Amino acid sequence: MFVRGTPSPTLTRRSKVQAVSSHDGASRSGGADVPLVIEARFVSDRIMAATKDDRSQAEWPLHWGRCFSAHVAALHEMPPGDPGFAAAEDAVCWLETLGPPEIHACEGHRMPSLQSFVPVNDGLADPRNFLPDSSSRNRSREFPGVTVRHPVLRYAWRVGRDDIARHRVALQRLLAGITYLGRSVNFAFLRLLEVDASELPEAGKLVHWIPDPRGDTPMRTAAPGRLAWLRELHARGQGTDRGPVAFYARRSELAARSAGVVAGPWKPVWAAFALPQASRFLSVETEPVAKAVRAELVRRLRDVSRTSEGEASFAVDPFFSGHAEDGAPWRGDRLAIVPLANVLHSHADGRLLGFAVLMPDSADAERWRMVSELIYGGGDFNLPLLESFLFDRNGHSIRVPLFQAGQGAPSGLGPGRYVATSRRWTTITPILLSRRPDSGRRNAGHADEDTVRELVARDCELSGLPRPALVEVSATSPMPGVARAASFRQSRGGNQRWSTHALLEFNTPVAGPLLVGAGRYNGLGLLTPVGDGPDPISAMEMSASEQ
Secondary structure, three states, rough: OOOOOOOOOOOOOOHHHOOOOOOOOOOOOOOEEEEEEEEEEEEEEEEEOOOOOOOOEEEOOOOHHHHHHHHHHHHHHOOOOOOHHHHHHHHHHHHHOOOOEEEEEEEEEEEEEEEEEEEEEHOOHHHHOOOOOOOOOOEEEEEEEEEEOOOEEEEEEEEEEEHHHHHHHHHHHHHOOOOEEOOOOHHHHEEEEEOOOHHOOOOOHOOOEEOOOOOEEEEEEOOOHHHHHHHHHHHHHHOOOOOEEEEEHHOOOOHHHHOOOOEEEEOOOOEEEEHHHOOOOOOHHHHHHHHHHHHHHHHHHHHEEOOOOOOEEOOOOOHHHHHOOOOOOOOOOOOOOEEEEEOOOOOOEEEEEEEEEEEEOOHHHHHHHHHHHHHHHEEEOEHHHHHHEEEEOOOOEEEEOOOOOOOOHHHOOOOOOOOEEEEEEOOOOOEEEEOOOOOOOOOOOOOOHHHOOOOOOOOHHHHOOOOOOEEEEEOOOOOOOOHHHHOOOOOOOOOOOOEEEEEEEEEEEEEEOOOOOOOOOOOEEEEEEEOOOOEEEHOOOOHHHHH
């Protein structure tokens, strides 16, 4: 845990253990452990909050350190001489000792960032800042946020029975004085619950975050002495610092780690955009749509690289373009554009709903920053939100609008059916084999099935996956709404790759999302998990009501 009064060191993988306070550090004095939950239920499904390190990035779930600061603010808003002040202060000091809580919150979908020009905070100190000719009168600010399907946030601990009995009344009073979390637009009702978080309503619909030194998600928390340090900062006239940080992992990640699950080569992070229904793109146009979106990202990169003389100041990173400087295909890791279709239910029509942007597990922080700026705008590139892309249909170029997938978007654009863990997976889009099985006509059924199965298994290994124990190949898919393999368009001219649908079974569970084959960076070879039974359709348990 960071020492109070010292600046927060740079967080690296090496310093994670020092940055994390023990989850077992809660006070155990006085009685057996009992559950304690602080629940925040928001009035709106739009939560506005920025991260402490990057004001252009949205923070969700809201960190416990932010909620703790709200407790401190509620404490100091009590009337002077209030007889309950000492008990409330004691309760806040007790909260410091509990360590990082487990956090329960649903997935958040980032909203377009709002950029506004607002007066600087020191305007009253220097009235000249408000003069019409003052260049420092207003400052550009971004107000990032997310939309959530279930606007509830829960912080959970195990505490001593006698401790909660001593602080219950004071905590309830403090929570009654907190009217928002994050920005003042995030109106919320906070309450104290003494029940296990897994037994509360909506528990099954929320993501469970657990403090873990090996986790990849840093969140601000509280530590002993935090109240005194915040008071010292206030006395100096300074704003709050980042404070102590704990690293978190999703419960599903911990379960996968303990079960020996093999992680796929793609990050389970989903940035999705929706297509207008009027566009009527079908799943068979997966590769052309993906390439058109990629071309739009490359065009945006080239636009920001041009100097005043119209020359490019830097070469386009092959991570985005998929091509080296000499035009040859890039052999390293790169961004994947994955169009997503209306499939897997009884009324599926195969229409493209939109697309997701996937990052390889090897992507570093700089790549994440560049992708975020290309898609969401702002930052050093000073680009607007990605709003459309240019598509060539029947020799005519059309500008296709895009909408950020958030609240109310079709569930087919969500990660639920692709970011999962299973031993058995089947194709939603066909696998393009990296090598032809023979010289016969494409998908004409003349290739030996054993040869095709061997090539599919080989492509799994080339795609960063373990070799499957079982491979079944077919020209068609049993999944509703999925078109025949031969129907999917390829933009390679006369040199068409062999394509096939497949059912794969691995010896160990594999965590998605999974993309296999030569077309994986353009959405082909997309897999979805199926149950262990003989009928993959019934195992999906999908229905038209979920679309």
